[in-house]
Amino acid sequence: MKKLFTMYTLFLxxxxxxxxxxxxxxxxxxxxxxxxxxxxxxxxHAIEVLKTVMNSEEFKTALLEFKFxxxxxxxxxxxxxxxxxxxxxxxxxxxxxxxxDFDLKMYRSxxxxxxxxxxxxxxTNRIWIHSKFYRRKSWTPVDVAANMAHEWTxxxxxxxxxxxxxxxxFSVPYGVGSIVTKVANQLGFK
Numbered sequence: 001m002k003k004l005f006t007m008y009t010l011f012l013x014x015x016x017x018x019x020x021x022x023x024x025x026x027x028x029x030x031x032x033x034x035x036x037x038x039x040x041x042x043x044x045h046a047i048e049v050l051k052t053v054m055n056s057e058e059f060k061t062a063l064l065e066f067k068f069x070x071x072x073x074x075x076x077x078x079x080x081x082x083x084x085x086x087x088x089x090x091x092x093x094x095x096x097x098x099x100x101d102f103d104l105k106m107y108r109s110x111x112x113x114x115x116x117x118x119x120x121x122x123x124t125n126r127i128w129i130h131s132k133f134y135r136r137k138s139w140t141p142v143d144v145a146a147n148m149a150h151e152w153t154x155x156x157x158x159x160x161x162x163x164x165x166x167x168x169x170f171s172v173p174y175g176v177g178s179i180v181t182k183v184a185n186q187l188g189f190k
Contacts, residue, residue, distance in 0.1 A: 024098045025055045034106035046144035049189045058183045069170035090155040106131045118147050120154050127151040142184040150177035
């Protein structure tokens with residue numbers, strides 16, 4: 001009985017913290033490595049895009065309507081995914097602080113044909129961003145914001161198939177990245 005009560009209490013606490021997560025705006029904290037002053041200007045614009053989009057009703061609506069791949073959503077409903085994201089509780093930190101924490105490092109692939117725009121690993125908070133894409137004029141702050149959102153959802157515990165497939169675009173990371181792009185465009189960001 002005590003174990004059942006403890007589990008029920010934990011369920012209520014988690015539900016309460018997630019229910020209130022959407023009541024608070026999410027903020028963004030960024031540390032950078034190997035970013036030039038020009039890189040930081042683009043990043044400042046991308047952060048503004050990402051913060052505005054994440055806290056918008058348009059983002060919430062688009063996420064709630066998105067058809068996620070059942071293999072990659074961890075059995076969560078769309079409202080669960082939204083509430084979890086808004087907690088800012090990255091897997092390695094676990095703290096509900098309503099902050100998207102970024103430790104970004106610019107890198108250059110040794111493979112000149114690499115199409116990987118960024119990546120992360122499960123045992124670190126660091127996210128690597130490929131300078132080949134980031135420094136292109138055609139890669140806008142909206143593109144940077146979408147990439148940051150994609151990689152950050154990995155920090156929040158979501159994954160996707162490693163190789164390209166028909167279902168990968170419907171994973172939480174790819175879905176959130178595409179939603180950020182769509183909503184940023186709707187809100188007039190370029």
